[in-house]
Amino acid sequence: xxxxxxxxxxxxxxxxxxxxxxxxxxxxxxxxxxxxxxxxxxxxxxxxxxxxxxxxxxxxxxxxxxxxxxxxxxxxxxxxxxxxxxxxxxxxxxxxxxxxxxxxxxxxxxxxxxxxxxxxxxxxxxxxxxxxxxxxxxxxxxxxxxxxxxxxxxxxxxxxxxxxxxxxxxxxxxxxxxxxxxxxxxxxxxxxxxxxxxxxxxxxxxxxxxxxxxxxxxxxxxxxxxxxxxxxxxxxxxxxxxxxxxxxxxxxxxxxxxxxxxxxxxxxxxxxxxxxxxxxxxxxxxxxxxxxxxxxxxxxxxxxxxxxxxxxxxxxxxxxxxxxxxxxxxxxxxxxxxxxxxxxxxxxxxxxxxxxxxxxxxxxxxxxxxxxxxxxxxxxxxxxxxxxxxxxxxxxxxxxxxxxxxxxxxxxxxxxxxxxxxxxxxxxxxxxxxxxxxxxxxxxxxxxxxxxxxxxxxxxxxxxxxxxxxxxxxxxxxxxxxxxxxxxxxxxxxxxxxxxxxxxxxxxxxxxxxxxxxxxxxxxxxxxxxxxxxxxxxxxxxxxxxxxxxxxxxxxxxxxxxxxxxxxxxxxxxxxxxxxxxxxxxxxxxxxxxxxxxxxxxxxxxxxxxxxxxxxxxxxxxxxxxxxxxxxxxxxxxxxxxxxx
Amino acid sequence: xxxxxxxxxxxxxxxxxxxxxxxxxxxxxxxxxxxxxxxxxxxxxxxxxxxxxxxxxxxxxxxxxxxxxxxxxxxxxxxxxxxxxxxxxxxxxxxxxxxxxxxxxxx
Numbered sequence: 001x002x003x004x005x006x007x008x009x010x011x012x013x014x015x016x017x018x019x020x021x022x023x024x025x026x027x028x029x030x031x032x033x034x035x036x037x038x039x040x041x042x043x044x045x046x047x048x049x050x051x052x053x054x055x056x057x058x059x060x061x062x063x064x065x066x067x068x069x070x071x072x073x074x075x076x077x078x079x080x081x082x083x084x085x086x087x088x089x090x091x092x093x094x095x096x097x098x099x100x101x102x103x104x105x106x107x108x109x110x111x112x113x114x115x116x117x118x119x120x121x122x123x124x125x126x127x128x129x130x131x132x133x134x135x136x137x138x139x140x141x142x143x144x145x146x147x148x149x150x151x152x153x154x155x156x157x158x159x160x161x162x163x164x165x166x167x168x169x170x171x172x173x174x175x176x177x178x179x180x181x182x183x184x185x186x187x188x189x190x191x192x193x194x195x196x197x198x199x200x201x202x203x204x205x206x207x208x209x210x211x212x213x214x215x216x217x218x219x220x221x222x223x224x225x226x227x228x229x230x231x232x233x234x235x236x237x238x239x240x241x242x243x244x245x246x247x248x249x250x251x252x253x254x255x256x257x258x259x260x261x262x263x264x265x266x267x268x269x270x271x272x273x274x275x276x277x278x279x280x281x282x283x284x285x286x287x288x289x290x291x292x293x294x295x296x297x298x299x300x301x302x303x304x305x306x307x308x309x310x311x312x313x314x315x316x317x318x319x320x321x322x323x324x325x326x327x328x329x330x331x332x333x334x335x336x337x338x339x340x341x342x343x344x345x346x347x348x349x350x351x352x353x354x355x356x357x358x359x360x361x362x363x364x365x366x367x368x369x370x371x372x373x374x375x376x377x378x379x380x381x382x383x384x385x386x387x388x389x390x391x392x393x394x395x396x397x398x399x400x401x402x403x404x405x406x407x408x409x410x411x412x413x414x415x416x417x418x419x420x421x422x423x424x425x426x427x428x429x430x431x432x433x434x435x436x437x438x439x440x441x442x443x444x445x446x447x448x449x450x451x452x453x454x455x456x457x458x459x460x461x462x463x464x465x466x467x468x469x470x471x472x473x474x475x476x477x478x479x480x481x482x483x484x485x486x487x488x489x490x491x492x493x494x495x496x497x498x499x500x501x502x503x504x505x506x507x508x509x510x511x512x513x514x515x516x517x518x519x520x521x522x523x524x525x526x527x528x529x530x531x532x533x534x535x536x537x538x539x540x541x542x543x544x545x546x547x548x549x550x551x552x553x554x555x556x557x558x559x560x561x562x563x564x565x566x567x568x569x570x571x572x573x574x575x576x577x578x579x580x581x582x583x584x585x586x587x588x589x590x591x592x593x594x595x596x597x598x599x600x601x602x603x604x605x606x607x608x609x610x611x612x613x614x615x616x617x618x619x620x621x622x623x624x625x626x627x628x629x630x631x632x633x634x635x636x637x638x639x640x641x642x643x644x645x
Numbered sequence: 646x647x648x649x650x651x652x653x654x655x656x657x658x659x660x661x662x663x664x665x666x667x668x669x670x671x672x673x674x675x676x677x678x679x680x681x682x683x684x685x686x687x688x689x690x691x692x693x694x695x696x697x698x699x700x701x702x703x704x705x706x707x708x709x710x711x712x713x714x715x716x717x718x719x720x721x722x723x724x725x726x727x728x729x730x731x732x733x734x735x736x737x738x739x740x741x742x743x744x745x746x747x748x749x750x751x752x
Contacts, residue, residue: 622744
């Protein structure tokens with residue numbers, strides 16, 4: 001299998017190239033088919049990897065030397081260890097399901113070629129990011145997914161909202177990407193090495209725990225992760241990114257790309273263990289973001305924005321787990337989250353589509369008449385997101401994170417944040433469910449979804465319910481397949497003593513149920529016209545956008561305007577005018593003196609001399625034979641005389 | 646035994662006479678005859694020199710010269726006949742087609 005590893009990112013890349021380069025030869029219905037085949041090939045390659053032992057033995061393939069400077073070499077190489085295997089399975093599997101869903105839901109769009117090109121390119125970029133065995137290749141994938149995210153958010157680029165949202169996403173993530181790039185530069189300057197495994201070994205053997213360099217590098221990598229994964233304070237781009245098509249939101253802004261930050265930290269976790277303060281910061285950011293996202297989601301009116309804030313908040317759980325050293329649990333929540341959040345987005349997309357592109361939840365509730373399949377699958381996803389006890393995957397993954405958070409420094413505080421977040425999660429998602437599906441509109445409907453949309457929904461619904469059973473909570477009898485399988489690479493999570501664990505688990509069981517009750521109360525209040533306290537504050541995402549606008553965007557504009565008025569107008573334009581005037585005078589002088597006097601006179605006299613000489617010489621060519629003969633004789637006589645005397 | 650100087654004087658006379666005919670006469674046939682006279686002057690020089698040095702090379706050269714002249718006269722006569730045939734010209738003034746016409750300007 002090792003020699004076929006390139007096929008995993010290569011298949012979608014090939015698909016993207018075929019669509020981009022040969023798309024002119026294809027009919028527009030075939031774009032979806034080509035893209036689906038590429039995604040299916042990637043997924044098949046991943047399945048093949050599973051069955052040929054990648055689960056026990058890491059696979060490695062070096063394709064070719066990318067950069068060679070002196071005796072330093074950098075190769076395009078892929079490593080498929082267990083961490084990467086989990087990620088590629090999610091990316092290619094969920095990616096394939098969403099490709100299939102796209103084929104039905106995007107069938108009426110005009111720009112099929114562009115859509116599927118970027119979708120396939122995204123898949124390729126994400127798989128490169130995950131499989132890369134060196135930091136530069138990882139960064140290539142990192143930027144590739146950023147580009148595709150930008151292009152797909154702005155898919156309907158003729159309208160100002162999506163294109164602005166795309167730009168915003170690109171610029172905000174750029175802040176994080178720059179930090180990551182600086183981190184990579186710093187690591188390279190220290191070790192002259194970019195290979196991930198070598199770097200991590202060097203760092204753990206040469207750097208003291210808590211040393212300044214380690215802290216700095218970890219901070220920079222955290223900056224990159226925060227930008228990509230939409231954590232505080234760089235989370236502002238994700239809610240606006242919902243302007244893109246629903247399958248894009250499901251694939252890029254819920255299941256895969258935004259979890260790249262989590263993957264990055266899990267991949268470089270030895271660095272974070274060298275910098276305990278940064279690791280605690282990861283947990284703190286995660287905890288804050290949980291509450292931020294969940295509380296903001298409470299007051300949203302746009303269906304997809306609820307899910308966007310929910311994504312922010314759920315990735316907060318993964319950061320919390322990373323910060324507590326429970327990397328396997330972060331990955332576990334990443335997996336279940338990919339399933340249920342993709343499911344929520346896809347079913348919400350189906351509802352929005354049948355509702356005539358209506359995004360407002362109150363209006364959707366009034367419209368009613370939603371496809372029953374979308375309703376039941378949304379309910380399954382919502383239950384899993386809320387962590388409804390025992391029957392959903394979300395319960396198992398979130399409960400484990402809540403328990404392990406207790407052991408971190410200031411653990412009870414972190415646990416408090418996470419628990420409040422868990423309660424709010426149940427409130428906002430069931431508020432959304434009740435608003436949309438239990439509104440005043442007709443509830444029964446016979447609209448059925450096309451099979452290509454229905455099957456991905458059903459598969460994801462099944463996975464969001466049962467995928468949690470691979471890892472039962474700490475202290476329970478039953479399988480702990482996930483953490484034992486990943487133990488070699490990511491270590492085991494720490495848990496508090498059994499009595500505390502059981503208490504925490506009992507609270508975690510009660511929280512979602514309480515949340516559902518609160519959601520019903522909230523709906524009742526909303527229907528009687530009362531709104532949430534500080535609803536506007538929450539709806540605008542704690543006013544982050546306004547704050548950034550006042551603190552960064554407006555001063556930047558003012559600075560630009562000031563520079564335009566002073567530097568541009570006075571200095572540059574002034575200088576340019578001077579320079580131009582000088583050049584004009586110089587040019588006029590040159591024309592008068594050099595051109596007129598020297599060049600023109602010179603050329604004219606040369607021409608005249610040539611003409612005179614020509615007319616003189618022309619007299620000899622008169623055509624008279626006798627004259628020619630005379631000249632020949634005279635010449636011969638002259639030469640003879642010259643030689644003889 | 647004719648002294649060398651006499652022979653050379655006769656040869657020079659023949660050559661100059663031929664040259665004068667070439668330069669001064671305007672009829673094509675006369676110019677051709679002038680050329681033949683010049684050839685004869687040259688041939689006489691060769692014979693005289695060969696006699697003076699007691700060497701047969703001069704006579705060989707003369708016989709060779711005769712052959713070349715015969716060949717040359719064939720070509721020249723054809724050219725003259727062609728000139729007459731094409732341009733009705735027997736004098737060189739009529740054959741000035743190689744003249745460069747200054748008034749038409751620089752080519």
